[in-house]
Amino acid sequence: MRRAPTLLGAWTAAVYAFVMAPIVVVLLASLTAAEYTSFPPEGLSLRWYLAIPEHPEFLESFRISLVVALVTGAVATALGTPAALVLVRHRFRGRDALNAFFLSPLMLPAVVLGIALLQFYTLVGLTRTPLALVFGHLIITITLPLVRPGVVAGATFAVIVSFDDVSVALFLAGPHSTTLPVRIFSYIEQTFDPLATAVCSVLILIALAAVLVIERSIGLGRMFGEETTHD
């Protein structure tokens, strides 16, 4: 029992390095002074961060993402929490089927949902509006109160899932309702210049702030529905 734990510890450290590598690399690469993305970065500057305001489409998309995420979080919590209470507290015929129905979007390939929703919204004339995004995100977040303990944890998680989503939003975004992750996806499909690293770094820093706030308030493990057997 003496040697095994050290080997295990080394393996764990290596896997954590693997997990953190892409995030750290983006943060460091964004500080480059060069015209192209490289790692290690060449020189040290904040020029690519200062270049972000020259691309107002990123700021506009950030605003849209934030509004869509907050509205989605509020509606998903309002609709999902009572349903979660009913499904947890009461026994009735068809309860398991209903539970499975509400959980099914989590196992559904996002591309299936994306195609289905875009087709449908085109039929009913809702397509390419922020409302379409909220409706789309509602489907993947309404379930969250069902699997998270606590209203605040569920709501926070819904906001984050909506804010981070690309796969569904890619289908539903219009010229005036492009969320930030979709904007970044379309941008880096064309080029991965240092501007992309700077924008991605801003998103990482926002996520980091969110991690700190959530860990202090509700606990990150709790938000992800971890069974707290310890403490």
Next chain:
Amino acid sequence: MKSGRLAVALLLVPPLVVFVGLYLLPLANIFVLSFFGFDRNTGRLGGVTLANYGKFLGDPFYLGILWRTLKLGVASTALALVLGYPVAYYLSRARGRRRAYLMLGILAPLLVSVVVRSFGWLVILGPNGLVNATLTSLRLVDEPLRLLYTETAIVLGLTHVFLSFMVLSIAAALDRIDPALLRAAQNLGASPRQAFVRVVLPLSLPGVAAGCLIVFTLATSAFITPALLGGPRVKVMSFLAYQQSLLLSDWPYGSAIAFVLLAITGTAVLLYLRLLERGRFGVVFR
């Protein structure tokens, strides 16, 4: 009692309406659409036909994409299991502050958008990236290797994005093991290795199965990571469905491809449920 039941039922109505109207109906709609003909020149929909599914299943090009999707799904699941099991084991044995930090390291990346995390691999594997910079500076290669837009890049990206789910599933199963069982095994003369192989490993299999199911379904249906790290040349099913429907406007064919993909992930889920019910892990699953 009656009015209480009614109130309970009323609470379920709003989410049910949303789900039926904005989820079930759209899905049914494209399912029907996948049996429609499509004229590429006029863009008009034709009569009911199995041609879309026939076109997919009869063409080695499309079947190749299906095969690649499955292969990448299995490879990322296997890699996530190999990387993740020891981490889950380490995590389940850690206590207090150390455990909290380890948990934070596994959960925190989940708050960063998949786009950003896949983008990180673009920077690492790119021509001026970390790997090529290291290899050239060590003079192991003369010119940058082409690492991006390969299947290997996709597997790395997918494993990275979904590894947390594997670790969390296995750690949850390990946490449920009664420590008394381990003490009992050792009191009865089992070496630590024997105790692990005969007690811990079998009891953790439900977590392994759940983790594999989650990673496999997520990896085979992943879209953003393969699109960024594989590019248009190394296509997977999701990208094909996206391309056919959104970019080429052949909605019936795109829908058919989407349902082939859904059939695969659906089969994986059903197999898992079967295993859960009566498989040889029956006793072990809660």
